[in-house]
Amino acid sequence: MNFVAIDFETANEKLSSSCAIGIAVVKDSKIIETKHLFIQPPDLNFNLINYAIHGITKEDVKDKLKFGDLWESIKSYFEGAPVIAHNASFDMSVLRQTLDQYQIPYPEVNYACTLVISKKVWPNQLSYKLDGLSSMLEIKLNHHNAESDAIACALIAIKAANEISATSFDELINKVHVNYGQLYPGGYSPSSSKQTQTKGAVKKTEVQVKGDSKKFNSRAEIEKIINTLTGILQGITVDKIINFSEIEELNHWCNFYRKYENRHPFNELFPIIDTVINNGFLSKEETDDIYWLVDKLTNNEFCDQTNSSMQILHGILHGILVDNILTDEEILKLSDWIHGHDFLSNIYPYDEIKSLLNSVLSDGVIDEDEREMLKAFFSEFIDTTLSYNLNQNELNALKSKYNVSGICTTCPEIIFTGASFCFTGASTRAPRSEIKGLIEQTGATFSDSVTMKTDYLVIGDDGNPSWVFTRYGRKVEKAISMRKAGQRISIIRENDLWDELKIWEARDKTMAILISSELCDQIVEMIRAKEGPEAEIETIYNSAYSSIKFLGIHSLRVKCGRTNYIYLKNSYEHVWANDKSIKLEQLPSEKLWSRLSFNSQDELTSLYPLFLKLYEESFSLVNVEVYSCCSRFIQCSDEKVCIQPNKRLALGCQYRKHLTNGRIFYGVNQNMEFR
Known part of the structure; x- marks a missing residue:
């Protein structure tokens, strides 16, 4: 050789x-x-x-x-x-x-x-x-x-x-x-993985578009195309390596919509992506250019965050499967994205993907069966007519081997008042009639069958605590079909129902209903008062609960109703581990979050010091962008330590690392030559 x-x-x-x-x-x-x-x-x-x-x-x-x-x-x-x-x-x-x-x-x-x-x-x-x-x-x-x-x-x-x-x-x-x-x-x-290319620029393969007369001029259609591209880019760049299969996939995507290259927004996107294809290399600058343009297009023209995020999710699943290899890093990054978009809860297939990822990651090891099972489920949401590398027959064979059809929601947000419940399977805790009575006491209704009015289908724990329920029969099958059709019905485990009933029974029934968005705003206001108005905090509000991100990290969420919870990300566990006054509950169905209940505004206020510690700790958890050094490099050299007051910038400073190791390039203490 x-x-x-x-x-x-x-x-x-x-x-x-x-x-x-x-x-x-x-x-x-x-x-x-x-x-x-x-x-x-x-x-x-x-x-x-x-x-x-x-x-x-x-x-x-x-x-x-x-x-x-x-x-x-x-x-x-x-x-x-x-x-x-x-x-x-x-x-x-x-x-x-x-x-x-x-x-x-x-x-x-x-x-x-x-x-x-x-x-x-x-x-x-x-x-x-x-x-x-x-x-x-x-x-x-x-x-x-x-x-x-x-x-x-x-x-x-x-x-x-x-x-x-x-x-x-x-x-x-x-x-x-x-x-x-x-x-x-x-x-x-560039090299290709399926067919030999002739000399010249990347081959512009002919792609037949179904419904040739279709006009891509509706806002909804353009939004879907652009958001799918965003997801594909996020999927193929998640491991920071762009291979030939992924370049080919971008080429195929462009070719699929090539006939519209003179129309907005394709006339702005194609020149950037074509440069990437012809170079065979996607630089950070090119990636940023594409994301900037996509963000500009979608922000200016479209506003449905839920719809857009689901389309991006489908694109991400497409992007990470492009080379037919699902790596640990891709699985972990997808899990991060899922947990950062929990406003998609109750929408198919968000809950299913979240449950699968939590189960696969729970033991810290991803085996080959789990990897193939994830690929089988993810492939359900990929349009292979838009793919150069993915083969529908191969995906069908994989799906026939790994049947993952009905999956319970993890850490479900159960709101009893006005909701409709249905139960399937057998319970080891109580007869069906007793469960019906307890549910109706909360102000909810109970039905023996799944209907369009059903909000929660409860899976009995007897005999099968698993999250795969292909054996349960018609009720689960009907609930799955309804979810796929867009119905917001949650499939939940019996254990989670009992947890919520227990807390509901123990609550202070005279307590005024608190509003989660207002409480989040109070937490943010408190932190900004301590850390300054430039503190990097983001709030996300939805109907079930409100969330707070510190430095881009999804850190805590507040749920208010008949039961009030604070959920804290387990990556901060070391912050509260030795504080005996803080009693957090780890849910068996949710590995990434712990929760505690609170009964009043005063109880929440008493947790403010903890929230402030979480914000401070975020600086050691965040994956900061690396840069060389700021304008203070002479002062830092003279002090032999980084004096940048912005913690995020200080963490990203490469020169800070040299100072820590005694390598000084400037000022009176210079001991290294760098001309």
Whole structure:
């Protein structure tokens, strides 16, 4: 097996700023030559983020050749044998843009990506990043040293070939159903996973649109298309890696609506997405541009948050299944999205997805059966006519194996007054007549059958406490059909009903009904009084309860009615763990939240110190955006510590990390050279 592995490092965010290249030459499945070459970037502009990744400085490259002068001596490595890289869309984009910088014609190159190959050969790994795979395959790696990265990439390809008994690189990519990407004078085409593409720009495949005369000029239709695109983008970018299958999916989406490219809003979207397709690489800037445009279009024209969010959810499910691999990170990020949109409660399939994710994540381990079951259920909500990579027959086979049709709502918001209940299955706690009497005491009604007026279908716990209820018969089947048709009927467990009845019976019946939105506003006002008006807090109101986000983290929610609750996110558990005065209840059906009841405004007010601690703790939980340093860098250097008063900005400061480790680049205490 013969090929050449490469790796580029860049000086800054520009792909043309290559500052090092690593090369590993493989002949007959053995590495016979390696190189590490520093490259002087066009403008010697290094930023601290890139330095923190690879450790290369201006001093290392200021006397080295620029790429335009170096090219002739390394050109031969890109001619003849296939070229590979790990996340090749990045490295090949660096090569192209660096060649463009010096106006050098593209060579004839067939290339492939070991990240894509690895996903095919070793499915369901925790990580497909170079360091994660190297650890799994016992490959020594000095990560972000270009030569070491190229060697690791080469060894991954060799081990992949051995794993599937491939004797040549052509045989390897054929066995994993991947075709070469191509670079050639005057053009480029990305690798594909299903069909060989010819030279030229990405092939504009013909896609038949059902109902050819259909006009996409209604606001509702455009909203659905745009929101679905938003979800697809969120789904494919959730693991921060964009592979060839995902680029192909974007290409297919554009082709599906290509005939409308001269209409608003497609005439604004297509140029951005086409750039991504032709480059084979989706940068953060391009992602932000698309999100900004989508946000502008939807905010200016549409206002139905519930509808939009459900369409985005369908798009996310599409996006994460595009490459037919459902990773742990994708599952966790989807769970975060679900719990951050709990105003969708009682809408199909929000409750079902939430229940499935909570069950799968409850033991901290995602096994293969659980992964396949999630894929089977998610595929119910994907239109495969809009997909290049997803095969309807394959999805049908998966769905026939994993039948997940009826799922109970987790941590249901049960409001008794005026509601209609129905019971199915057997109870170990009480006869059906006694349950009927208790429910009617609360001001609710009880029916023996599921009707359009039914609000809650209660599943008896006897014999099957599971959340999958395919065996229960006609009542559950009817409730599922009603949910799919848009009826807001909740399928709940008997245990949850008894929990709510117990609290209802113990409540202070003379207490005035509190309003959750007003209480949330009071909590926000209290925190802003302590932390200042710039405190990053967001409130979300809906008919069941009101929620508060601290720094974008869904942190607490307030539910008021006959039973009043505060729900707190369990990620803050260490804040209240040692406070014996705070007694939170962990619900068996809800793993991410704990709750406590309160009977008055005074009881809620007594919890204000706890809410303030949660806000403060959010700064250690939030995933802040990384940046280099602010205007205070000289003062920070003189003080030997970050003095940025904004906690969120301080956490994102890369220079702060250098100060913590005693590396000072500026001021009177300077001990590092960085010119």
